[in-house]
Amino acid sequence: MDAVERLISYLKIDTESIPDQDHIPSSEKQFDLARVLEKDLKELGVSDVRLTEHCYVYGKIPSNLSREENAKTPALGFIAHMDTAPSARGKNVKPRIIENYDGKDIVLNETETLSPKIFPRLLDAVGDDLMVTDGTTLLGADDKAGVGEIMAMAEYLLSHKEVPHGDICIGFTPDEEVGCGADIFDIPGFGAEIAYTVDGGILGEVEYENFNAASGKLKIHGVNVHPGSAKDKMLNALLLAMEFNSLLPPCIPANTEGYEGFFHLCDMSGEESHAEMNYIIRDHDKAKFEEKKKIFADAAEKLNQKYGAKGASFEAVIKDSYFNMKEKLKDHMYIVEVAKTAFEKEGVKPIVTPIRGGTDGASLSYKGLPCPNLSTGGDNFHGIYEYLNLSSFRKMIDVLIRITQEMIGKKP
Template sequence: MENLVERFLRYVTFDTKSDPSNPHCPSSSGQLVFADALKLELETLGLSNVSLDANGYLMALLPSNVDYSVPAIGFVAHMDTAPDASGKNVSPQAIKDYQGGDILLGSSGEKLTPEQYPDLNTLHGHDLITTDGTTLLGADNKAGIAEILSAVAYLIAHPELKHGDICIGFTPDEEIGRGANLFDVEKFGAEWAYTIDGGPVGELEFENFNATSADVICHGVNVHPGTAKDKMVNSMNIAAQFQLMMPAEETPECTEGYEGFYHLKSAEMGVARSELGYIIRDFEREGVEARKAFMQNKVDELNARLEKGRVELVLSDSYYNMKEMVEPHQHIIDLAKQAMVECDVEPMIKPIRGGTDGARLSFMGLPCPNIFTGGYNFHGIHEFITIQGMEQAVKVIVALSQKTALSYQPHSSEHS
């Protein structure tokens, strides 16, 4: 554990914010700089088959130390940080033995308060790492990388702990939905894997949203406003009408648990052309299809009222609920639960109100549930993580590696 925090604090100094406007992979040069540093670290640890391709996918192998057949398992994390906030010049601060109350974030004027973030009330006595209020922290997902490598280093240092092949994969551009696009599942070599990309301690997730992006494009006519009578068609007014037709109670800020939503995330407005960028989320495949049909119906209603062709809808599916691909392999969930219990961690089975590389990878033939990192408030300047949570994630990874080997030991009562 002595290198865990040092690793994490070193990793967050790399600016790896992904760029959705760049079609290349990786979408930002900082990700390759970080990947080069991680590659050197993997080689220094003595891992096998270390490889970094031109697209920023980094893989390595910790070979089995048992003399019987054990399925290769994998641990996956992503190197990029979200484009929602700056990841440059991250300056973390440590809060030792937090005892409650507000936490000032550097000299930024920002603060963490238990009123806004009730999770703080459960973390008294913990050691926190926060931002300085000007950037995100990068725990999503550099904490996962630090935890995976700390666990691997521990297994190397303790050869008496038995494990099968451990495959390690670090991906680019997860935050912009491309992390699995060029992931070589066959090269990776695992029969199943776990993304270490969750939040609070105990999270174990194998359900996620079905996700679709929806662009509503409104076409107007721009004429000089002085002579616009009966000629101008202001596309911004059309866009406003469309947004008012959407259900106000089915938005991210009004939903939780298994409730889906429509989220207006961007708007480019002009008289001649306006574009509204939505994301659609639902845990059921039928539900997301119904939401797509609802939006199309609203477009058709507007076109009937205005003029055909004034409004168009462009839909693009992003990812699907991994549940249908993971549930047939219940043993990989059971192993994770058993590992958590052995580490005095209470498993919290809950749906991901979002997506991970694991969702895409599961549909590519690599069942891939998600495990906690110990972090909170991802994607923003209020992001933080607990050192105790990171340590527990390392322990669970080590225990899971051992449990897998034990469950396939000949004549083992735990054989899956």
Template sequence: MNAVERFLKYVSYDTQSDEHSQATPTTEKQKVLGAALAEEMALLGLSNPHMDEHGYVYGWLPATPGCEGIPCVGLIAHMDTSPSAPGGPVKPRVILYGGGDIVLNQDLGIIMKAEDFESLSKYVGQELIVTDGTTLLGADDKAGVAEILSAVEYLIAHPEIPHGRIAIGFTPDEEVGQGADHFDVEGFGAAVAYTVDGGELGELEYENFNAASAKITVRGLNIHPGSAKNKMKNALLMAIELVNMLPPAETPAHTEGYEGFYHLCDMTGDETTAALSLIIRDHDRQSFESRKAYLTRTVDYLNQKYGADTVALELKDSYYNMREKIEPHMYLIHRARAAMEAAGVIPLEVPIRGGTDGARLSFMGLPCPNLCTGGLNFHGVREYIPTDALLKMTQVLVNLVTA
């Protein structure tokens, strides 16, 4: 199978992770794809393909004769898909894109409008894999899984291509921030690795946000509205006041590139209790710490205004900018650039406005920059991927590991 065929097969598995689950992995259905991948890796002839008790899939391609001394390189992708859109059943469709809008679902009136998705203009005349408008596609990151195994299959079919030992790892729960929680870095045995988990063809990333999550509880005092004057403390209004104290221009909708933000993800409650979930992001570590300190001061101010323990803040770091761990190993970036150029792909080095397993793995002792998959519009029903990108990235990965 080539990468397109593999991808179409893998997206038939619903592997959506669950941010509210306490299980490992967060959904049992991720293991269904994991078991299938381990079986496929065994059929390909990889060494010790298996899925561990946490749902992580591992396998190794031995070095070709004479290349045993080359340090082991890892290739990593995640199996789960985002909880942000329905995860299945995915009904992919391959179309030849002639320009203009794409009708994803005629019956439901779901359209991918060219004016809203400017990236489409680059792919006129190409084959695109799209959804039926009711689910996400799963290119994030089943495209990475398909590209890695297709590259491995190519190397096995061409033993004349020299390469060192290659470690393969597929993780669960990346989309809910837990993809590296149980990754066996020591057992993986790679000196360095790449996650194949980026976007548009050509993207090469070794910088990402520093990230934190904030859980805020606001406790009010509910009094009957008819006799509430100078007595009621409405938790919802105090929660809104807190949000309005955050810089209004520092949200995802107002920032790009290296600019950080505060993002309100969820707010629920009533007059008595309100709960808010926020994330904090910034590429610069000092600015990141300043953002967390500002949120803490805001909570302290509201507690002084409305009474102690009115607002409770639980602030937790999620991951850090991998750049500081990659810079001592910049040959990884030079090598990736060369692999792309040899495949006719123009490298585009961009900062990640998010994070990957690679960011956390880099701080766990496995330097791990991120490569593109070729997919676009992740986490939504208008996600798509050009078939050419799947094939190109397969070749890039073959070039990357060639001795």
């Protein structure tokens, strides 16, 4: 099957994950894609294919090297996640291909337009084929593009037996978008010594640094009385929430970039007597990360001291999510160098950049599987303006195949 046709079939399967669940997968519908991938891998001839009760899909392409060569070649993994972000609807995805993009506005529907005036990186894709949404859902290229690229790589290697490679391990995970994708990943059963997640953005990205990440939850109990007799008694929880936010530094996603960290208010709810706020806290630098967590906790304590005697309270709960994988990859930088070489040999300039987010690879690196991240060719993830550069998508397939070649003999 053509790689793009296969990808479209995956994009049309709803795999939206659900936050704050106590089980994996967070949504049963992720099995709908997992079962298709299990079937497709078996049909391609991948060995040891298995779908677990927790919706992880594993498979292996055995080495065709000599025993001597294989001993010098690390077992190599490629990983992508099946779920899509809950920040935009993932049901009834209707992908559309724009051939030979001309640099102009792309009308998604009667009310939504994908414009280079707002998203100037579109202009880098002039002349390329793009895949876009219909403006009512996300596309799901994050990370079904990665899934499709790995599947196309597997199909190529299995239909071209003359191409040498070591052991290739394939893994597809659930729930990456809600931070649980690596929680029960079977590293011993996966069989790889090193791996790449294929879960990045624009073509050429090689990422081995990511945010240290935590969630910050704040519960506010106010004092509510009739507004007509509220003088010196009412403590409106919603207004207290606004005061709490004002105590945080103004480093938010909209005004930070590169290595700059942030506080991000994801959602808030409540009324006069009770309010809740959910934040994510991010920084690449571990010391600054710890400082941000302290600022969050101190802001709650300051307001407890200010309003506690008047009946209000602030409960802050901070929970670490993942850490910067650079700490675990700094002793395995040959993995990054192999990826850079593969891009260069395929005519693509490598872009070594920090991830302003996280991947399964961050958690897997801390669990003992060094795992930097590679591009997919997509952009504007997690929303209706998501698009995939199909020219980059096809090139990434070549890059993954090239990596399997470049990894031969690279075992430390």
